Amino acid sequence: RAQLVLLAQGATQQRGNPSSPQSKQLKDVLNDLSRQYGVDILFAERIVDGIQVGSYATTTHQNIEQILNKLLKPHGLSYRKMKNGSLLIRGSRTNPNPPVSFSPQHPGIEIPLASLPGTGVIASPTLASASLSFPVQGRVTASDNGDGLPGVTITIKGTTQGTTTDGSGNFQLTVPGPDAVLVFSFVGYQALEQTVGNQRTFTVQLTPDTKSLNEVVVVGYSTQAKRDVTGSVSTVSAKDLQAVPANNVGQQLQGRVAGVTIGNDGQPGGNVMVRIRGIGSITGGNDPLYIIDGVPTQGGLNQINPNDVETLQVLKDASTASIYGARASNGVVIITTKKGKQGQSKITYDAFYGVQTPTKSPEMLNTQQYADVVWQNYRNIGNVSPTTGNPVDATFGDGAQPRIPDYLLLQGGAMEGDPRVAPANYTNNPKDPQYGISKFMFAQANKTGTDWWNTVMQTAPMQSHNLSVTGGNAQNRYAISGSYYAQDGIVKFTSFKRYSLRANTEFTIKKNIRVGENLQFAYTDQVAGLIRDENSAVLAYQMPPFMPIYDVGGNFAGGRSWVDHPYTRLYRNRDNHGYTSRVFGNVYAEVDLIKDLTLRTSLGVDNSNWNLSNFAPAAPESFLLAQNAQLQVSSNYNLNITWTNTLAYKKRLGDFHNLSAFVGTEAVRNKYRDFSTSKANFAFENPDFQYLNAGSTVLSSSGSGSDTRLFSVFGKVDYAFKERFLLSATLRRDASSRFAPTYRWGTFPAFSAGWRLSEESFLKGVSFIDDLKLRAGWGQTGNQEINPYNQYTTYGSNLNSSSYPINGANTTVVPGFEVAAQGNPTAQWEAQTMTNLGLDVTLFKGKLDVTLDAYNRQSSKLLLEIPSPATDGQNRRPAVNIGGIRNRGFDALVNYHGSAVNNELKFDIGLNWSTYRNVVTDLYGGPESFITGFATRQPSVTRTKVGHPISSFYGFVIDGIFQSQEEADAHPTQGGDRALYNKPGRFKFRDVNGDGAIDDSDQTFIGSPHPKFTYGLNLSAQYKGFDLALFFQGVSGNDLYNYQKWRTDFQNFTGNRSVRILDSWTPENRDAVLPQINSLAAGYESQASTYFIEKGSYLRGKNLQIGYTLPTTLVNKVKVDRLRVYVQGTNFFTSTNYSGLDPEVNLANYGGGADRDIGVDRGVYPLARTFTVGLSLTF
Amino acid sequence: CTDNFYQTPPLGVASESQLLTRDGINSLLIGAYSLLDGVGASSDGWLGRNEGRASAASNWLIGDVASDDAYKGSTQTDLADANAFERNNVLPSNNFVPDKWIALYDGVSRSNDVLRAVAKTTGLDEATATRFRAEARFLRGFYMFELRKIYYRVPIIDETMFDTKVPNDKEAWPFIEADFQFAQENLPATQTDVGRGNSWAAKAFLAKTYLFQNKFAEARPLLEDLIANGVTPNGLKYGLNDCYYDNFQISTKNSKESIFAVQSSVNDGSGSSANANYGEHLNFPLVGPGECCGFFQPTQNLVNAFKTDANGLPLLDTFNQSDLKNDDGLRSTDPFTPDETTPLDPRLDHTVGRRGIPYLNWGLHGGDNWTNPAGDAGPYSPKKRSYRKEERGTLSTTVGWAMGPNANNYTVIRFADILLWAAECEVEVGSLAKAQEYVNLVRNRAKNCVVKELDASGNETNQPAANYQIKPYTVAWTSKEVARKAVRFERRLELAMEGHRFYDLVRWGIADTVLNTYFAAEKTKRPYLNGASFTKGKSEYLPIPLTEIVNSSIGGQNTLIQNPGY
Structure with a gap:
């Protein structure tokens, strides 16, 4: 890991102090060493000022420690290796530095020392001698590890007096009086002020300043000082990430970075969808590329232990991301895991235990209300007995009022005394010959109503334990960690566990050769509920309330809707574990070939194996489930090998020119296989028997595989002139096996430039500006996420869809072939061009940081799988390069670092705000063509069309409810059936095209799932030993499509209804939200419409x-x-007008193509409110 | 990296060149046959929406529920999209409209794949190549015939088109005729596999194609040839089975009466019921076979049609003036005795499951419990696609949630069809006496097997289960009108619940009068039919699926136009 941060590089101006050719300023030598060895060397200028040293031999193969010893000792100086690997130059311990004062023209300048103009140091102290003066003493330590901090500058505010701490962090100083304010400052740490008062001894902790401009960021195959970055890179500290108790670093990223949208799936081990700067592809995938310790992966963050993350960077614009070329169009997330550092060995234990509780529950009808609605419907549709005028219903009888039955048969109810429900007639065996004749399955009706929601939801624990050991010396550095994470779901019988081990080591085996590895093994165990429509959580409010959980025989009661009820479904799934084991990491070697030139080679591996055993016991109470126990075992194997070679060169040319460059090659190979086998007829149903061997009939067996390759060459040049002008150029060429030879190669260039205005003379005098940099970048990236075999026409054999018993056999089938895929040999890379303009400002002595970015992201040649007309038959059209989509946006990040109460209270306020406007600019077939999302029980409710954002909601406009027959008569014919739909109490559909009839052509765009803006607000504060972190996150201005209302608000299926249905139209209740209850009209009225759109x-x-x-x-x-202990609440507060379970339905992880379906609430696994206690222990 | 690095051919699938052999083409042909059942076509949508309910080979939903023979069944809230078919008011956006279209065009496409493969294959002997071509065109003719019959304005797709976004502005009948003509000329009379089309089946379809265009003169000689000389692919001379019920039994499938049938297999290692009659999976009583789901219930109107007069002849004009006694509104526990006196056509109890009458050998139909106690579509169950008790679990599925699918074939054309078509031709362009002769052949056969009563222990007795009376017409028909009415009525009785009724009404041009009369009476029994009506000039055909019109867009212009009235 080559470091090129030059904290010592402040001395760029010659000070007119010529030295002999044989001798140099110590300062300059240190600068050279820093560059040469890639090590940060920190020093206060006044310590080294004026010290001349003889030339040192660069040809001798000494390590930097030896050189420094030689250089420093004669001058009474020494150095100390800091925890982050940097070297701090300090005065000799036996020769404490005398107090110093600062020149009057720079009063109170606190940081960074090294950037002070050299003339600011006055060697001879001028102590103030006031009569009230008295001595004070104390010790300064670092808050992160408690070590004494040497070299900290302490000044008396408003004066030029001051001192520095010694090697142990101790200091002593004479102050003019109790009103004096001590200012403690040290490079890389936040400055701190403290009033002296009556105190004579001070214990001061300085907090590392992670927001400092001196931060180093990883920008793809290299690192760079953040102040020199010319693209758009966001950094999230490990501390901020790990403040959120989650199994997945993606979840922890939510709301932290301007321009990054995260969609959560609330189930344990649930995945996330990460979208960077809008949505740039329609069918080609929009997941960012993750680079973990240099190894690419496209997902699977669940197997990465978030505690191992040391830094996380998001490359948002093309000028930074294009170094990853073909896979970078959706942005790049670079994760570096914790490395060992030279210094004392350290053992850290972090743990938390939390309790998750469900938040919102749906308000549904009770049994009586439900029965009344059924009766109301029968009367409204005229389904009444001609003799009595009353409805007739198997469950609720034939009276004027519905009769709640005492018992429920699988279909219909029965009262006490009915011979069918005599206990002797109970059977749980549908194969009983007398079943349905004299033997019945029945349950006692729940007359008050089963609260299905609370039946399946629970308060669930989660816990995490993480133990790590780090340490090392000049030759060997290591970081080893082990972790355990366990989370039960708030939906019963769902859980996720992860065990992980990591060993990161690095060895300096020769002065110029380093080898190392980063390797993690993880094992996860998930019991997942179903997601999407008709999952267990959703079933919980679709189940009629009169259903009990158990029948009179103590077996699960049968589903009135002919499905199993939600508790049964979860219970039967409880032993269906999905196991994943994954090895992820790399081994690498770095050789400093000659001065300034480093060769690095890295071999990365990502190998995961997944195995799911899904046992479905016989379900005698349900018609919709198998009557024989079945077991399906599915498995897949995924191997990704990445071999990367880079040659990096860094050179400082004279005092003005700073050049760094690298070239590289990368080869990626992915192998994938899967299979799935199912068997039926298991003699027993206990878990020990749930193996394929125990089943007697093979039901099916299938498997597939793929093999894809990618090869790339790339290079980058960074050039800085006097820190004022920064230039960067990137070029990458990728070749992919996914494309035919002619279109295999893609070229992805990028350029960016920065201009540090704060270095210009016209801004030099503006004291409140610390740093001001303008950035501009342009670049191209690609996307290749299509079917790996898109170029090939293939034929497949399938026992279901292409086989036929042509010989008339009853129980065998003759296999046949069908076209499996139609190939497109002319497909090429999706291309994306992004322009970024940015501004970085640091104001008020580092108190305020502002980063602003505006971008234009244009995708073209999108690989679209054009909807085939059915006349194509199975010759489904392959992806072709047609289509464009544009995202324009603005990201803002404002951080304020403040302090109060004599510096004892320190606080940070961070606000990130971002907005994007997404529009489809080009689609196949011109402006009228569109691509739909997914059909549910409704046809797709979204359309992706030119001129509209991706996944816009599409449907009818409801203009209220007809109040009278006259009003209904005056309206155009609805649905071709005036008798049914042009009636008082019916929804009034708008004649959008004005053709005098309400039909499908009256559908229109009725909402957008894209927020006007999203934001995150971080507040953190420290006071003495206490710390507080508060984090809000939100979106504003988006619409949601509450698909759940299709089931709960209309007479579709026989499940329960929302209490909203009590506000249905009747002649007495005209100001209703819902039309008159009518199951005949329900299908028409519950078509996609504005009724489902919510804020x-x-x-x-x-x-x-x-x-x-x-x-x-x-x-x-x-x-x-x-030792730190904490308590914490997650999702502790939500403010929304959305009536569904959770407004975070956007981007829920539905798998491929989900970007055409965002904002549709198909029934989410709701997020939990979590209360956590935790501790962090270092020894 | 060399180019070899990037050469990663697809795994687990074949390339086209691998299939350009005799065996390869045969396997593509099997693939083309496999869509006859309407299940397994490529479909969009993550719910796996196309489960064959609306695309079943038998056309139960679009051909019988849409007619006066069957209700959708179950409850109005169950599969509500299907209600519109029963009301003859289907919107182009209805979820079920595309299903049949998708399945049939997938079939057309697979047939064309065979034709393309034959053209590209060298070294195939001419006889084999011709048979492949003829079988592919036979299948394409079948799929296109169904498309024309159901959707009217259908784009014609042949093997020369890769871009299938073509307009639907041409009449498809000539194309269909040409395919069947080629098939009848080039197919062998017998085949090694009983499921394949042979020259006689092609001839039967050609005749059917003529009939749908009222080309009686063209159809008549073909039908006479079929009646005189036709053989099944396994060499059986065409004829009526002695027993009417043998047309609906697994053990007697591919009989001499089976001109062309969709073959079904079950428990065949496919892991699903996709090769069984899966499109029917909802159409079984809740007790007995299937356990699900009470769809496709015969109408009261249909049941009434089976009443006969004292002479054992149908009540052509008066059948619906009174309802045959039934258990509508009764619980299974309420006592009920079925009608024992009204003379009935014995085919009723091979067609309709009703309370108190044996349901195959599953015991007496139990009424309410068997249909759907929560249901609102009357007391009857369908019967023709079921299986016998001893076949459960061997010839009925053991996989998935729907336990009804079984190895029973759906016979697309059976010999009785041919006879009755021939009768129609005679009425229109021939001799009324000859027509009556054909009709009487069918009626006489119906006498042979009747459903028998069960004794106290559930064993079959020799006693008929009802007062079955069926006799041939003995009085000569006096006019074309009388003859036409009798022939058409016979078709309804003989082929009830076999997916033909709606299309017969449409091709006879009487769908609006028959169905609107039917609705007027039936809505008093089934209140949910209130407001239902057949619109002449519109309801004859399903709309072109909205998604297809939208997907047909080229440069913003839709290539496909909608059917009249929609």
Whole structure:
């Protein structure tokens, strides 16, 4: 890992202090060493100022430690290796530095020392001698590890007086009086002020300043000082990420980065969808590329232990991402895991335990209300007995009022005394010859109503334990961790567990050769509920309330809707574990070939194996489930090998020119296989028997595979002139096996430039501006996420769809072939061009950071699988390069670092805000063509069409409810059936095209799932040992399509209804939200319409954490370096007008093509509210 | 990296060149046959929407529920999209409209794949190549025939088109005739596999194609040839089975009466019921075979049609003036005795499951419990696609949730069809006496096997289960009108619940009068039919699926136009 951050590079101006050719300024030598060895060397200028050293031999193969010893010792200086690997130059311990004062023209400048103009150092102290003066002393430590901080500058505010701490962090100083304010400052740490008062001894903790401009970011095959970055890169600290208790770093990323939208799936082990700067592809996939320790992966974050993450960077624009070329059009997330560092070995234990509770529950009808609605419907549709005028119903009798039955047979009810429900006539065996004749399956009706929601929901625990050991010396560095994460779902019988082990090591085996590895093994165990429509959570409010859980025989009661009820479904799924084991990591070697030139080679591996055993016991109470136990075992194997070679060169040319460049090659190979086998007829149903061997009949067996390759060459040049002008150029060429030879290669260039205005003379005098940089970038990236064999026409054999018993046999079938895929040998890369304009400002002595970015992201040549007309038959059209989509947006990030109460209270406020406007610019077949989302029980409710954003809602407009027959008569014919739909109490559909008839051509765009803007607000504060973190996140201005209303608000299927249906139209209740209850009209009236559109804005209190770090003095007694405990609430507050379970339905993880279906609430696994306690222990 | 690095051919599938052999083409042909059942076509949608309910080979929904023979069944809230078919008011956006279209065009496409493969294959002997071509064109003719019959304005897709976005502005009948003509000229009379089309089946379809255009003169000689000389693919001389019920039994499938049938297999290693009559999976009583789901219930009107007069002849004009006694509104526990006196055509109880009459050998139909106690579509169950008790689990499915699918064939054309078509031709362009002769052949056969009563222990007795009376017409028909009415009525009785009724009404041009008369009476028994009506000039055909019109767009212009009235 080559570092090129030059904290020591402040001395760019010659100070007119010529030195002999044989001698150099120590400062310059240190700068050279820093560059040469890739090591940060930190020093206060005044310590080294004026010290001349003889030339040192660069040809001798000494390590930097030896050189420094040689250089520094004669001058009474020494160095110390810091935890982050940098070297701090300090005065000799035996020769404490005298107090110093600063020149008056720079009063109170606190950071960074090294950037002070060299003339600002005055060697001879001028102590103030006021009569009230008295000495104080103290120690300065680092808050992150408790170590004493040497070299910290302490000044008395408003004066030029001050001192620095010694090697242990101790200091002493004479102050003019109790009103004096001490300012503690140190490079890389946040400055701190403290009033002296009556205190004579001070213990001061400085907090690392992660937001500092000196931050290093990983930008793809290399690192760069953040201040020199010319593209759009966002960084999230591990601390912020890990503040959210989640199994997945993607979930932790939500709301943290401007321009990054995250969709959560609330189930344990649920995945996430990450979208960076809008949506750039329609069918080609929109997941970003993840680079973990240099190894690419397209997902599967569940197997990555979030505690191992050290840094996370998001490359948002093309000028930074294009170094990843063909796979970078959706942005790149770069994750670096924790590495060992030279220094003391450290053991860290982090743990939390949390309790998750469901938040919102749907309001549904009770048994009586349900029966009344059934009766109301019968009367409204005229389904009444001609003799009595009353409805007749198998369950609810034939009276004027519905009769709640005492018992439920599988179909219909019965009263006490009915011979069918005599206990002796009960059977649970549908194969009983007398079944349905004299033997019946029956249950006692729940007359008050079963609360199905609360039956399947629970308060569930989650916990995480993480133990890590880090340490190392100059030759060997290691970081080893093990973790356990376990989460039960708030939906019963769902759970996720992860066990992971990581070993990251690096060895300096020769002065110029380093080898190392980063390797993680993870094992996860998931019991998942179903997702999508008709999952168990949704069934919970679709089940009629009169159904009990168990029947009179103690077996599961049968479903009135002919399905199993939700509790049964979950219970029967409880032992269906899906196991994944995954090895992820790389081994690498780095060789410094000559000065400034480093060769690196890395071999990455990502190998995962998944196995799911899905046992479905016989379900005698349900018609819709198998009557024989069945077992399906599915497995897949995925191997990804990445071999990367880079040659990197860094050179500082003179004092003005800074050049770094690298070239590289990368080869990626992916192999995939899967199979699935199912068998039936299991003699027993206990888990020990749930193996394929135990079944007697093979039902089916299938399997497939793929093999894809990618090869790339790439290079990048960064050039800086006097820190003022920054230029960067990237070129990558990729070749992919997914494309035919002619179109195999894609070229992806990028350029960017930065102009540091704060270095210009016209801004130099503006004291409140610390740093001001304008950035501009342009680049192209690609996308190849199509069927790997898109170029080939293939034929497949399938026992279901292409085989036929042509010989007339009853129980065998003759296999045949069908076209499996039609190939497109002319497909090529999706292309994307992005322009980015950015501004980075640091103001008020580092207190305020602002980053603004505006971008235009144009995708073209989109690989679309054009909807085939059915006349194509099975010759489904392959993906072709037609289509474009544009995202324009704006990201803003504002951070304020403040302090109060004599610096004892420190706080940070961070606000990120982003907006994008998405529009489809080109589709096949011209402006009228469109692509739909997925059909549910309704046909697709979204359309992706030119001139509209992707996944816009499409349907009818409802203009209220007809109040009179006259009004209905005056309206155009609805649905071709005036007798049914042009009636008082019916929905009034708008004649959008004005043709005098309401038909399908009256559908129109009725909403957009894209928010006007999204935002995140981070507040954190520290006071003495206490710390507080508060995090809000929200979206505003989006619509949601509440598909759940199709089931709960209309007479579709026989499940329960929402209490909204009580506000249906009647002649007495004209101001109703729903039309008159009528099952005949329900199908028509529940077509996609504005009735389902709701506002989706929400503000969510995502995280509130209060921590306390025990005093070092206390914990040191038990040999503990640091102990922090905390309590925390997650999703503790939600403000929304959305009536569904959770407004976070956007981007829920439905798999491929979900971007054409965003904002449709198919029934989410709701997010839990979580209360957590945790601790972090270092020793 | 060399080019070899990128050469990664698809795994587990074949390339076209691998299939350009005799065996390869045969397997493509099997693939083309496999869509005859309407299940297994490529379809969009993550719910796996096309489960064959609306695309079943038997056309139960679009051909019988849409007619006066059957209700959709179950409850109005169950599969509500299907209600519109019963009301003859189907919107182009209805979820079920595309299903049949997709299945049939997939069949056309697979047939064309065979033709393309034959053209590309070298070294195939001419006889084999011709047979392949003829079988492919036979199948394409079948799929196109169904399309024309159901959707009217249908684009014609042949093997030369890769881009199938072509307009639907041409009459498809000549194309269909040409395919069947080629097939009848080039197919062998017998085949190694009983499921394949032979020259006689092609001739029968050609005759059917003529009939649908009222080309009686062209159809008549073909039908006479079929009656005189036709043989099944396995060499059986065409004829009526002695027993009417043998047309609906697994053990007697592919009989001499089976001109062309969709073959079914079950428990065949496919892991599903896709090769069984899966499109029918909802159409079984809740007790006995299937256990699901009470769809496709015969109408009261149909049941009434089976009443006969004292001479054993149908009540052509008065059949619906009174209802045959039934258990509508009764619980299974309420006592009920079926009608024992009204003279009935014995085919009633081979067609309709009704309370108190044996349901095959599953015991007496139990009424309410068997249909759907929550249902609102009357007391009857369908019967012709069922299976016998001893076949359960061997010849009926053991897989999935719907337990009804079984190895029973759907016979697309059976010999009785041919006879009755011939009768129609005679009425229109021939001799009324000859027509009556054909009709009487069918009626005489119907006498042979009747449903028998069960004794106390559930065993079959020799006693008929009802007062069955059926006799041939003995009085000569006096006019074309009388003869036409009798022939058409016979077709209804003989082929009830076999998916033909709606299309017969349409081709006879009487769908509006028959169905609107039917609705007027039936809505008093089935209140949910209130407001239902057949619109002449519109309801004869389903609309072109909305998604297809939308997908047909080229440069913003829809290639397909909608059917009249929609």
